[in-house]
Amino acid sequence: MADIFHQWGEDLVLGPTGDLAIVSGAIWGQQRVLRRLMTNPQDYLWHTDYGAGLAQFIGQPAKSLQIRAAARSQIFKESAVARSPEPTINVLVSPSGPAGAVYVQLQYVNSEVNQTQVLTFNVNA
Numbered sequence: 001m002a003d004i005f006h007q008w009g010e011d012l013v014l015g016p017t018g019d020l021a022i023v024s025g026a027i028w029g030q031q032r033v034l035r036r037l038m039t040n041p042q043d044y045l046w047h048t049d050y051g052a053g054l055a056q057f058i059g060q061p062a063k064s065l066q067i068r069a070a071a072r073s074q075i076f077k078e079s080a081v082a083r084s085p086e087p088t089i090n091v092l093v094s095p096s097g098p099a100g101a102v103y104v105q106l107q108y109v110n111s112e113v114n115q116t117q118v119l120t121f122n123v124n125a
Helices: 025-038 064-075
Strands: 002-004 022-024 088-094 101-110 115-122
Touching: 002 025, 022 025, 025 064, 025 101, 025 115, 064 088, 064 101
Parallel strands: none
Antiparallel strands: 002 022, 088 101, 101 115
């Protein structure tokens, strides 16, 4: 399946012919997973239950278990994420980085391409 290439927090990208770039395969799945995890519930007007809202943890004392639970509550709603083997979600609160920096590492099998994907991102970014 193809979609418009859009990395969370970035601008749209032009393709080689000057139109909007498209994405498919493993990168498409990663973009969808990241978008779902970072979107706040109620922000998507047509699907108010869409999104884990990890961005809502910015500026609060980091709660690793709550962040992990929020991610887990949404991860299986993406078709790109296989149910088996079960995804692993690790949350790291960085004591040496910026105050309260929270990193999430997600490992899952992409059901479209049957490959293990590792997605690591900063919740604060």
